[in-house]
Amino acid sequence: MRGHSTDPAAIEAEIAHLRSLALDALRRHWRVIFGRTPPADLSKDLLGRMIADRLQERAFGGLDRESLRFLHGLARHGGSPRRRLKPGTVLVRDYHGQRHTVTVVSDGFDWQGATYPSLSAIARAITGTAWSGPRFFALARGNGAPARRNKNASAREGRDGSQPARGMNVSEMSTASLPLQTASHA
Numbered sequence: 001m002r003g004h005s006t007d008p009a010a011i012e013a014e015i016a017h018l019r020s021l022a023l024d025a026l027r028r029h030w031r032v033i034f035g036r037t038p039p040a041d042l043s044k045d046l047l048g049r050m051i052a053d054r055l056q057e058r059a060f061g062g063l064d065r066e067s068l069r070f071l072h073g074l075a076r077h078g079g080s081p082r083r084r085l086k087p088g089t090v091l092v093r094d095y096h097g098q099r100h101t102v103t104v105v106s107d108g109f110d111w112q113g114a115t116y117p118s119l120s121a122i123a124r125a126i127t128g129t130a131w132s133g134p135r136f137f138a139l140a141r142g143n144g145a146p147a148r149r150n151k152n153a154s155a156r157e158g159r160d161g162s163q164p165a166r167g168m169n170v171s172e173m174s175t176a177s178l179p180l181q182t183a184s185h186a
Contacts, residue, residue: 006059015052026051091119091137095126102137 021029026047030038033054038047063071089104102122103110111122119133127136134140 011055011059014055018048018051021048023047085139091139093126093137100126 018026018029023044026044027038029051030047033051042050062068085104087104087106091102091104093100093102100111100122102119105115108115108117109119109122110116111125116122116125119137119139120131121133123131123133123136132140
């Protein structure tokens with residue numbers, strides 16, 4: 001391993017050098033940096049990324065306490081935190097030719113003048129069947145993972161002729177008749 005440096009250009013050069021190393025050389029590098037043998041099943045790419053992370057951490061400092069606490073919480077509870085939508089966010093969903101507008105409020109979700117505790121309750125009321133609210137409103141993919149943001153992609157029509165939801169700020173409400181796109185405001 002080269003000498004320690006806090007110069008960003010030197011760290012960048014060291015990371016570039018890591019990319020050129022063979023797997024055996026990366027394993028040796030790992031032993032020097034971490035003081036132990038690397039796990040046998042780590043790929044070359046992952047070894048390099050983890051070594052690069054450690055180099056940057058040594059040069060520029062690690063995570064702050066709040067970030068560490070957050071990550072430890074994720075590890076303890078085994079999953080990602082629930083999506084938090086800001087009050088005032090508006091979700092629009094076309095379903096069977098009818099547009100449904102839901103506004104996030106401090107104590108739930110407002111739809112047709114009533115406050116519901118969850119998006120799933122609204123999705124159930126709209127469809128008459130059990131739906132995942134975040135999935136129905138295109139805030140999550142089918143496996144529960146957050147939906148990818150792609151503001152340039154056009155909305156895909158569902159098998160039932162429905163359109164995914166699109167979160168809007170109040171300033172965007174006047175353009176609600178434009179083609180819908182998947183987006184959310186966390």
